[in-house]
Amino acid sequence: MQAKRAGLPLKWLLSVSFINSFGFDFLWPLASVYIHEQLGQDMVTVGWVLFLNAILQMLGALLAGRLFDKYQPRTLFRGGTIAMIFFLALLVFWHAWPAFPILLSATGFLFGWLTALINSYGTRVYSHDGRFVFNMLYFIANFGxxxxxxxVGFIYGFGVQWLFIAALVLYIIMLTVAWRFLGMEFPKVEHTENKAYKHSSMMPVWNLIIIYTLVMALVVLHTAYVQWQGNLSVYMSSVLSLPLWQYSLLWTINGVLIGVFQLIINVLNVSANRKTMIAQILFGLGLFGLAFLVLPFAKTFAVFAIAMAITTLGETIAFPMVPVLVNEITPMDLKGRYQGVLSAAPSLGRAIGPVAGGALIEMAGYQVLFDTAAVMSFVALAGVLIMMLIGFRKTAKF
Structure with missing residues (x-):
């Protein structure tokens, strides 16, 4: 039995996606700077704290994705949001060492949980084409x-506790929106739409190979991408002595460009078929690697802005197409599971990235870090290209 074709209202799903991303980004971007400069921990310790946070994000995403297919999503979402509010309230009062990393890790688990549920909810929006839905979810999350x-840099100047208060208020708003507008029930899906594959054990082999190739590519790319969100803030402020507001401004540029690029993509309808979606993924991965080749030459804000623009174009072209492609080759009763796996992949990359990045910085410096990130991006590109050429035509479509 399929879910009711009325589906989920997209505008409210986009609203909670925005708030979830907006609220959590009061915690994540300056965690490296806060732990290193205010709590007095070295960069290796910073890396391990971020590693634990990201591992728990991954576990939260995997668990939520699996539960989405078995239980009512509204209960899972409400419970996760209430728990997030609880831990944020604790952070307002306890944010010294070691309370901060412990509570940060708890919020990381819940962020992964909520993100996976939001992406899984996207498979239950029937008022728009799936490609439009996931493009918009990606755009609105990154805009947030x-x-x-x-x-975050501006608020941080008034005291770190104000970041936690701001996040707390946002998640209270999100709970209100979700409680009122995301409360519909979905009938349990008893079997897949494709009669040839009724059980998860009969999932077509090449479907699984393509899905996990994309998952591994996301892990590799986010291992590299997290250097922008963590180690680069320390590099710009401590090594190059650039003001922290310039680092924050890079992410403003990122958000503006995501909006511009998404508008162009939607107007041109470049993801109209599967071949162009695959081409987008491959081209985006190539741009990702190119941006890291620019970073070793960045000594001024202008060059960092150019590298950010290249990265933004790459991620805007590639990342939204991955859940779309997986959605189209996943049966209805497994959509939550594999959207959860996709949501977990960036978290695994964010777990590996700070530890590996911190170790590379300590041993060889930032130049080697940037070169390694570029090589990793091009390896991911090669892996996806080979698997798509060999096996995509053999996949079953749902």
């Missing part, structure tokens, strides 16, 4: 991230 990161 850029908006939050742009404000």
């Amino acid at each position: 991230m850029a908006f939050g990161t742009a404000l």
Whole structure:
């Protein structure tokens, strides 16, 4: 039995996606700077704190994705939001060492949980084409991230507790919106739409290979991408002595460009078929690697802005197409599971990235870090290209 074709209202799903991303980005971007400069921990310790946070994000996403297919999503979403509010309230009063990393990790688990549920909810929106839905979810989440990161440096100047208060207020608003507008029930899906594959054990082999190739590519790319969100803030402020507001401004540029690029993509309808979606993914991965080749030459804000623009174009072209492609080759009763896996992949990259990045910085410096990130991006590109050429035509479509 399929879910009711009325589906979920997209505008309210986009609203909670924006608030979730906006609120959590009061915690994540300056965690490295706060732990290193205010709590007096070295960069290796910073890396391990971010590693634990991201691992718990991954676990939260995987668990929520699996539960989405079995239980009512509204209960899962409300419970996760209430728990997030509880831990943020604790952070307002306890944010010294070691309370800060412990509570930050708890919020990381819940952020992964909520993000996976939001992406899984996207498979239940029937008022728009799936490609439009996931493009908009990606755009609005990144817009929230850029908006939050742009404000975080300013608010941080008044005291770190104000970041936690701001996040707390946002998640209270999100709970109100979700409680009122995301309360519809979905009938349990008993079997897949494709009669040939009724059970998860009969999932077509090449569907699984393509899905996990994309998952591994996301892990690799986010291992590199997280250097922008963590180690680069320390590099710009401590090594190059650039003001922190310039780092925040990079994320404002990121948010504006995501909006511009998404508008162009939607107007041109460049993701109209699967071949162009695959081409977008491959081209975006190439741009990702190119941006890291620019970073070693960045000594001024202008060059960092150019590298950010290239990165933004790459992620805007590639990242939204991955859940779309997976959605189209995943049966209805497994959509939550694999959207959860996709949501977990960036978290695993964010877990590996700070530890590996911190170690590379300590051993060889930032030049080697940037070169390694570029190589990783091009390796991910090669892996996806090879698997798509060999196996995509063999996948079953749902």
